[in-house]
Amino acid sequence: MDLYIYYRVDQTLADALLPQVQAMQAGLAAASGVQTALKRRPESKDGVQTWMEVYGATAPEFADTLAQAVAQAGLSRYISGERHSEVFVDVVPCA
Incomplete structure (x- = not known):
């Protein structure tokens, strides 16, 4: 599965957030x-x-690993609001 996480960033904080x-x-x-x-x-x-x-x-367990990494990196101080997660899986054609 692929994870897509989106969030908002005040543009004055973007340069500080990028390397993090x-x-x-x-x-x-x-x-x-x-x-x-x-x-x-x-x-x-x-x-x-x-x-x-x-x-x-x-x-599936990667979501927990990611949450720990986000907390350790302190990303919440740069983000406006919440991080929103979406999960997508590959479409498998019917036989």
Whole structure:
């Protein structure tokens, strides 16, 4: 399954948040082998950006690992509101 986590970031905090998320994702990739990506919407609205972390081909227990990594990285101090998680799985064609 793939995890997509999106949240809002005040654009004045974006430069401080970026290396924190990059370091966290690099650590998660090294420790668990997951594929990571970091994206954001191209536009800001009222001085706020929307960011998305992507974690590909994760095991079900990875959500707990990610939650621990987010807490250790202290990301909540940069984020406006909550982190929203979505889970997607591959579509398997019928035989």
